[in-house]
Amino acid sequence: MxxxxxxxxxxxxxxxxxxxxxxxxxxxxxxxxxxxxxxxxxMRFAVCYAAKKETVDKVCDIVKKQLAVPEGTEVSGASKFSDLGADSLDTVEIVMGLEEEFGISVEESSAQSIATVEDAATLIEKLVDAKSP
Known part of the structure; x- marks a missing residue:
């Protein structure tokens, strides 16, 4: 020990x-x-919904653009918005950009639970899947 x-x-x-x-x-x-x-x-099993790489990459691009992240700064699925310098207003603007890009509507309660790029990508895919027939 x-x-x-x-x-x-x-x-x-x-x-x-x-x-x-x-x-x-x-x-x-x-x-x-x-x-x-x-x-x-x-043993208990949990079903995890992992976002596709393409969705994560798109979200990374939108986050970089919205936050004006300096060139060369790595943004990945694990990146936290707060670590990238985002405040609550920045997060709202990111969500608006995601809604526009993916043609979805994000509830305020869902938007408040987004802390990382992966969180956003996972939520987007759930909303897009729910929207599809």
């Missing part, structure tokens, strides 16, 4: 192994007075 001035971290002494296809088990971990025991639980 490792410890630092900023805090402490737990580490596994041996690899975690799957008990079978339906259960995963972990050994107990102890750090000082802290005790962590992870019990076997059934």
């Amino acid at each position: 490792a410890s630092s001035a900023a805090g402490s971290a737990l580490s596994f002494a041996s690899p975690v192994k799957a008990a079978n296809a339906n259960l995963i088990s972990f050994t107990s971990l102890r750090k000082g007075n802290a005790f962590l025991r992870l019990q076997p639980v059934p």
